[in-house]
Amino acid sequence: MQKKQIPKQQNKKVFLILFLSVSISCNNATQNKIDGTADFTLPKLPVVITDKQESHKYIALNYWNDFNFVDSTAYRQTTNQIFEDFLTVLQYVDLQTIQQSMETMMLKAESDSIAYIRFVNICERYLYGANSPYRSDELYIPVLQSIIGTNIIDENYKIIAEYRLQMAMKNRTGEAVADFEYTLETGTTHKLYDIKTDFILLFINNPACNACKQYTEHIQNSIIIQQLLKEKLLTVLAVYPDEDLDEWKKYKTQMPANWINACDKKLAIRNGEIYDLRAIPTLYLLNKDKKVLLKDTFVASVEKYFDR
Numbered sequence: 001m002q003k004k005q006i007p008k009q010q011n012k013k014v015f016l017i018l019f020l021s022v023s024i025s026c027n028n029a030t031q032n033k034i035d036g037t038a039d040f041t042l043p044k045l046p047v048v049i050t051d052k053q054e055s056h057k058y059i060a061l062n063y064w065n066d067f068n069f070v071d072s073t074a075y076r077q078t079t080n081q082i083f084e085d086f087l088t089v090l091q092y093v094d095l096q097t098i099q100q101s102m103e104t105m106m107l108k109a110e111s112d113s114i115a116y117i118r119f120v121n122i123c124e125r126y127l128y129g130a131n132s133p134y135r136s137d138e139l140y141i142p143v144l145q146s147i148i149g150t151n152i153i154d155e156n157y158k159i160i161a162e163y164r165l166q167m168a169m170k171n172r173t174g175e176a177v178a179d180f181e182y183t184l185e186t187g188t189t190h191k192l193y194d195i196k197t198d199f200i201l202l203f204i205n206n207p208a209c210n211a212c213k214q215y216t217e218h219i220q221n222s223i224i225i226q227q228l229l230k231e232k233l234l235t236v237l238a239v240y241p242d243e244d245l246d247e248w249k250k251y252k253t254q255m256p257a258n259w260i261n262a263c264d265k266k267l268a269i270r271n272g273e274i275y276d277l278r279a280i281p282t283l284y285l286l287n288k289d290k291k292v293l294l295k296d297t298f299v300a301s302v303e304k305y306f307d308r
C-alpha cells in the first residue's frame with residue numbers, strides 16, 4: 001500500500017481553493033461552475049455571510065444542492081470529479097461540519113436507489129480504499145451509518161457496513177489508542193503506554209513489503225521527524241504484527257537504530273482486531289497521553305502536522 005498521487009484535474013483543485021479564498025469579498029455574485037462537470041455549480045453564498053469560516057461551512061453543507069440525484073444518468077461521467085472536489089472543500093471546515101455534510105449527501109442520495117448505490121461505491125473507493133490518498137474513517141463513518149439505517153439497500157451491504165463501522169470506531173482521532181504488549185528481539189516485553197515521549201509514531205509494518213520500505217525511507221529522510229527523534233520528543237515504534245518471526249528478524253539490520261523495532265508476539269493487534277489492519281503499513285501519530293492525532297495516515301501528513 002502506498003499513497004497515490006492524483007495529478008489530473010489540478011486546475012479544478014486550484015479553482016476551488018481560489019474560490020474558497022475570494023468567495024467572501026465577491027459575495028459569490030455569480031454561479032461558479034467547475035469545468036467538465038456537466039454544469040454542476042457550487043452553492044451561491046448569501047450576502048449576509050461575510051465570515052470566512054462561515055462561508056466555507058455554508059459551501060460544505062450546501063454543496064450538493066445543485067446535484068440531480070433523481071436522474072440516474074445525470075453527471076454519470078463526472079460524479080467522481082464532483083466528489084473529489086467536495087473532499088477538497090471539506091479540508092476547510094471542522095469535523096462536525098464534515099460529518100454533517102456527509103450525512104446531508106447520503107440523505108439526498110436516498111432519493112434514488114441507483115444514485116444511492118453509486119455514492120456508496122464512490123465513498124468506499126475514496127474513503128475506505130487502502131490505496132486511496134483520501135481514505136478517512138471520520139468521513140466514512142456517516143456513510144456506514146447511512147447504509148445501516150436506510151431501507152433502500154440490500155442486507156448484504158448492511159452486514160459489511162456493520163463490521164466496517166465496528167472497526168472504524170476503534171482508535172478514533174482524539175481518543176486514547178488501544179494499548180498492547182510488544183516484544184523486542186531480546187525477548188523483553190513492554191507496553192505501548194510505557195513510552196513517555198511527547199509523541200509516538202506507531203508504524204505497524206512488515207519490513208519485507210515494498211510500501212513499508214518506502215515509508216521507512218521517507219521517515220528516515222524526513223528532516224522534521226529526525227529532528228524530533230534527536231531531541232527525544234518523538235519515538236518511532238515499528239511493530240511487526242504477523243507470526244513469522246524469522247521473517248521479521250531477517251530485516252533487523254535494515255531498521256533504523258533510533259527506532260524501537262518490535263513484534264506483536266501475541267498477535268493481539270491482528271487477531272484481536274484492536275487495530276484495523278485492512279492495509280500494511282498502518283501509521284498512527286499519538287500524543288504523550290496516547291491519544292490519536294492522526295489515524296491510518298501518511299508520512300507526509302505527519303510532516304505537515306509538525307510543520308504547522
